[in-house]
Amino acid sequence: MPRQRTPTYLYFVLIISLAFLGSQLLMSLLMKTSDILDEIDIFHSLTTGGQSDQPLDSGARDKHQFDDANKHCSPGSFQLNNDGICHPMLTCKDIQDNVNAIQHIGGGAVKQVYLARWKKYQVILSNLSHPSFTDDFLYGAEMLQQFQPNPFVTRLLGFCLSIPAIVTEYHSFGSLENINSILKEKDEDNVVTRFKLCLDYVKIINFLHSSPTGTHVMCDSNDLTKTLSQFLVTSDLHLVINDLDALPVVDSSKGSSIKCGHREIVGDFVAPEQLWPYSGVEFNDAQMPGYDEKTDIWKIPAVVDYLLGEDVHGDVVRFNLFKLHQKCSIKDPTLRPTAAEVLKGYLDVQQTLKL
Structure with a gap:
């Protein structure tokens, strides 16, 4: 018996149905993102009285x-x-x-x-x-x-x-290590406050890299906990750097470099250039190559990821910072952005999300 051909109009119905289902799924995703952005906007209105904020420049905080x-x-x-x-x-x-x-x-x-x-x-x-x-x-x-x-x-x-x-x-809140309990105590555990802290952190790095006394590298930062301990939280939930006894000066334009101590540094938090590069050879400080301020840039994504916390609204910020953080994580330090370029990217995100 000859096989019956499916009527052509049924193919059109199937195609239209699939297109409709696809558009519904896309609309659902867009509405979810929109809801999250709306909630961020609500946070913004609550914290600013509904007024529009202009992004702060690198030195204008407070x-x-x-x-x-x-x-x-x-x-x-x-x-x-x-x-x-x-x-x-x-x-x-x-x-x-x-x-x-x-x-x-x-x-x-x-x-x-x-x-x-x-x-x-x-x-x-x-x-x-x-x-x-x-x-x-x-x-x-x-x-x-x-x-x-x-x-x-x-x-x-x-x-x-x-x-x-x-x-x-004296700052009664202590170091940035305590930020999660501090925000809960102050009833300020929201994406607006957390991003403000991230922005403060990047501004401080930019200040250290462009200070009147030269380009300073944060050497007391071999792991996340040690890095957080270098900063204090003020009563109005801003950051100040507190520990300044390991801030060597580097001038990469003149080919100078630094090393953070004389012992081998290990771990996946530090920049690749801070690790002993010669596999199978015992560490020797005299043979360890130097590095510069771009080690601080490498660490920014990890610190900011911690500061943003686990709230879903932080994921929207992470999404907007993704490309910038990819650049911060380039293995070749010469290809990473400067602190000023990172700060500009953060200010752009602040303006986009009205944080």
Whole structure:
């Protein structure tokens, strides 16, 4: 019996049906993305009063608040808690006689850190851990002094080279390691606040790479936890860099390079150029090649991924940062973007998503 041919119109019906189902699936995906963006927009309205924000430039974060907090104080003085009282920088005598350690809160090879009291204020007192690290300790004090005043750097209140000791402003939230519990405590665990922290982090990297004292590389950053510990969270949920004793200067335009210590660095968090490149050969610091500030660029995607958290809204930000982060993760450091280029990309995302 001859095989019957399927009527042509049935093929058209099938094609139209498949096209309809495909369009429905596409519309569903678009609506899901739109819903997420709408929720981000709601967060934006709640946090800004519905007003449109213009992206901040690399040095404008909290500039007005920072200026207001310091405009009444002359160079070489400071105020705490925005109380309007200007104090001269603490001297060796001030530190020895009036800064009293209350509680040991941390430390490492270079320094021991204490919560302390000076007059009515809580402050941070840092003492040298061991004489063999005196140069590192004094370098950190010098960097703090040179970077003052700056909204990206913890405030220096005084130092004494003969003790030696450094006194800095106290931030009750502590380091960036605690960010998840901090945001829950402040009821600020949303994509807007988390992206603000990411932007602060990138701005600080850009500041270090373009500071008046040269291009500084963050060497205390061999893993995520150590990197987060270098930053403090302020009461208004911004970041300041706190640990400055391992910020060597590099000038790649002159072919100079640095190495972060004299021991072998391992792990998948650090940049590829920081790893011992000679397989099967025992590590030898004299043969280890140097590197530059592009090691900091490599680490940006991992730090930001952590800061964005697990909320679904963070995935929208990740999607918008994907191509930029791909460039940050190029194995050849010369092909990675500069910190300024990364910052521009973040500001573009801030504007696109109205964060």
